[in-house]
Amino acid sequence: MSDATNVTQQLGAAVFQKPATVLGRLNERVFAHLFDGLVYAQIWEDPVADMDALALKPGADMICIASGGCNVMSYLTADPASVTAVDLSPAHIALLKLKQTAAQTLTQSEFHDLFARADRPNNPALVQQLLPKLDPTARAYWGGHSLGSQRSRYFARGFYRQGVLGRFIGAVHLVGKLARVDFRPLLDAPDMAAQRRFYDTAIDPLFDKKLVRFLARQRASLFGLGIPPAQYDKLAGDGAIIEVLRERARRLVCDFPVRENYFLWQAFHRGYQDAPDASLPPYLMPQNFDQIAARATRVRAENASFTDHLAARADASLDAYTLLDAQDWMNDAQLTALWAQITRTARPGARVLFRTGGTDDILPGRVPQHVLGQWRYDMAASARAFARDRSAIYGGVHLYRFGG
Structure with a gap:
């Protein structure tokens, strides 16, 4: 079985919830097909709120979902020892690897043109400059075409419109x-x-x-x-x-x-403000560029499911986890498998941050007590993270602390 086929099957498993109607099954298949490509040019969770809630310390080892890669790169400002980013979308992993390589290769102004302005005519040439430094999979993605146009041209047409x-x-x-x-x-x-x-x-x-x-x-x-x-x-x-x-x-x-x-x-x-004092994700702030460039090698990007990746990790090897809203997609068996691996890999004091489309924590009654009982829900930190999340599109932000 090829890696691409395996990931497609994993994506299907994440989305398909066995709806009762033909229309429901069709909706799930359409969604899975869309999610196989580029979904988020920018991630829609606030990394500043995340880092505050997780109280990230220098030297921490964390794992997150890659999505558009913005938060992965922004976490580097907290000086973690490692950031592992997993995602079922090959396009998201290719985007993160492009950002990693760009941080290590380009000047600050070129990096800013590519990802903050993201519509400059010289940007496709910057992508072409980065292609030889990418791994074969990411190189094939960014050197390839979509709907008859080179993907490198995204960055001349307004990347955040893609x-x-x-x-x-x-x-x-x-x-x-x-x-x-x-x-x-x-x-x-x-x-x-x-x-x-x-x-x-x-x-x-x-x-x-x-x-x-x-x-x-x-x-x-x-x-x-x-x-x-x-x-x-x-x-x-x-x-x-x-x-x-x-x-x-x-x-x-x-x-x-x-x-x-x-x-x-x-x-x-449909893009960032182009001004000297513009609000930007931390990884795009000019004053953070040297840190991002120096620490980009600490990011590990992997096209895989969160649970499967954790199953290959050592016991007590991670300090922080961010799950975005992925659990809203999961049934009870998937949630239990995920939290069993989170609990096994968590160090004492580890934190898990996630979001929900609705307002309530979705875990009680769905994850067995012998697993979830080892964690403490931090109501104050959860409320603070929700209030600070400038993306404002979720119903709740939730933080758990490991007591093991």
């Missing part, structure tokens, strides 16, 4: 344009009071539009947010998905100053 999420945000902008809503005044808002006024007058009414309500009822419409069918069903409840989306949009626009929230810029500008 991928499933990038196209979803583009569709949101199209809906706004059809409703004659101009998002640009939000980015010029002088204070949070002005942001709230803009939300109340321009954005909130969109959720009452028939087209928006119709689209929100279609599971496939939200695949671009990385919401698989099983997670959609948990969020939707009794037809409440539109109110969930309304509240998440309100938090994104109203709870954080526009000049301090690069997630807001990604949502309403």
